Amino acid sequence: MTTPRNPKAGLDALLTPDNCVLILIDHQPFQFAGLRSHDTQTIINNTVGLARSAKLFNVPTLLTTVVEERGGYLFKQLQDVFPEQKPINRTFINTWEDTRVVEWVKKTGRKKIVMAALWTEICLAMPVIHALGDGYEVYIVTDASGGVTVEAHEMAIQRMIQAGAVPLTWTVFASELQRDWARTDTVPGLARLLVDHMGVVGTSFTWEQQLLNTPPEK
Numbered sequence: 001m002t003t004p005r006n007p008k009a010g011l012d013a014l015l016t017p018d019n020c021v022l023i024l025i026d027h028q029p030f031q032f033a034g035l036r037s038h039d040t041q042t043i044i045n046n047t048v049g050l051a052r053s054a055k056l057f058n059v060p061t062l063l064t065t066v067v068e069e070r071g072g073y074l075f076k077q078l079q080d081v082f083p084e085q086k087p088i089n090r091t092f093i094n095t096w097e098d099t100r101v102v103e104w105v106k107k108t109g110r111k112k113i114v115m116a117a118l119w120t121e122i123c124l125a126m127p128v129i130h131a132l133g134d135g136y137e138v139y140i141v142t143d144a145s146g147g148v149t150v151e152a153h154e155m156a157i158q159r160m161i162q163a164g165a166v167p168l169t170w171t172v173f174a175s176e177l178q179r180d181w182a183r184t185d186t187v188p189g190l191a192r193l194l195v196d197h198m199g200v201v202g203t204s205f206t207w208e209q210q211l212l213n214t215p216p217e218k
Contacts (some may be wrong), residue, residue, distance in 0.1 A: 025117035029072035037153035049197035053174035096127035116144035121156035
């Protein structure tokens with residue numbers, strides 16, 4: 001008897017620039033005001049790193065807000081990554097109930113959705129569980145998301161994993177898209193991300209480059 005293949009294992013389970021989309025949900029002032037599971041500066045850094053990774057590898061990316069006339073616009077550093085894109089402003093708390101979002105994903109033809117949101121327990125958990133039910137493979141970026149408490153964030157992550165979501169962090173996302181250092185077209189851009197968003201890793205990398213007298217390209 002042949003054991004059924006685990007769809008979450010094997011090469012096909014990894015993300016590539018051609019098989020996924022990214023949805024960034026509600027990184028707005030109101031949500032940041034209630035953020036207590038993470039340091040605000042860390043979430044800002046990681047979310048921008050995530051967005052820049054998607055842009056570097058040409059991964060279709062959707063920005064969305066909820067009642068932004070009250071909750072505020074996306075924080076500037078994130079909007080600046082995609083200055084030409086006007087976020088979809090929703091009334092639905094559950095992003096996946098907004099047909100504009102669902103149709104955008106359908107038009108890409110891709111079945112792997114990467115999501116990050118504030119807050120994890122509401123604005124991330126709801127669309128993740130809903131999209132999983134519609135047959136999509138959903139990956140959650142835990143360090144570009146945050147909740148009103150550590151417990152709220154962690155319980156939401158557990159709930160989504162139980163529903164079938166795959167957790168990862170923003171640097172894992174970037175690394176899976178790169179996959180091979182022989183893909184030299186994106187190496188300078190990825191090196192720039194390391195320097196700008198990976199703290200001591202970026203500092204160490206810069207030091208190595210200085211020793212070699214070959215600073216990373218801008």
